[in-house]
Amino acid sequence: MAHSRTRRDSKSRTETVDVATDGRSTRWDEHRAQRQGELLDAAVSLIEAEGPRFRVGRLAEHAGLPRSVLYRHFKDRAGLERLIRRRVVDAFMRQLEPTMRFEGTVAESTRQVINAYLDWVVSHPSLYAYVGVGTHSLSDGSVVADAKTAIARTLADRFREVLDSIGVHDAPIMPIATGLVGFVDATVNQWVADGQEATSEGELREILVLAAEAILESGLAYLGVRIPPDQPLKDLLVP
Known part of the structure; x- marks a missing residue:
């Protein structure tokens, strides 16, 4: 009996951890989406100000991020530019x-x-x-x-x-x-x-x-x- 109760308790704790993990994942996804939107807006503003020849380095500089960190929000340069055009x-x-x-x-x-x-x-x-x-x-x-x-x-x-x-x-x-x-x-x-x-x-x-x-x-x-x-x-x- 004690073993069975322990398993139920363990299962309950596992489910609680899964829910918490899912919650953190959702918040992280929301944060990434918000940050991606901010970067796209910044890219649009740079193009307006500096002309149509877009440079990823200028966006990274403007956002205060290393280029490697910038690309964490986008698949690659082509994906970034596609999203800018969509914006x-x-x-x-x-x-x-x-x-x-x-x-x-x-x-x-x-x-x-x-x-x-x-x-x-x-x-x-x-x-x-x-x-x-x-x-x-x-x-x-x-x-x-x-x-x-x-x-x-x-x-x-x-x-x-x-x-x-x-x-x-x-x-x-x-x-x-x-x-x-x-x-x-x-x-x-x-x-x-x-x-x-x-x-x-x-x-x-x-x-x-x-x-x-x-x-x-x-x-x-x-x-x-x-x-x-x-x-x-x-x-x-x-x-």
Whole structure:
């Protein structure tokens, strides 16, 4: 009997130790995740301040860590840079997403999205260059390509909601959304590559808006749809 009780006590103590160990492990994982996030934010700040040519040594110096300790938070340099790009793209998407709600007319909604996109590019030239926006197509599997595809899908979803509300169902709207994203993206990429000299920023905004409206209008016309220019899109949505 005594042996059996001792085994139960031992088992109880073992389980208690396991729980405590799991708790420490969880706290350590949380600490590592927090520290990794802080290092990624520091890397983004360095790129903003010093240009797109990122150096791991500068990040280690900035964080007050030996490079070997820095790499404990990341698999390798490629993994570190991939996470930095993800951090940058996530910040860009947070700025863009609120404009893709279609709260105004077609023209107003188009201008809001394009202005938000161009605002980010102009405000963060080093980050734009670092993530290599101009070198990634919509299907190359990169973080940037994933973001472009997400934008196109979000726009397609918003278009589809409007079309469903006016009785146009199962419309092939994804090619139109993809075309819009591809056009704006390629045009801005070329503008940046040309040194922004041939066309002013204000001219570029107007060209992008007018051309995007034309693409959308012709695409909707193909579907047999015409939305008046002064029609608020939210009024078309069925509650």
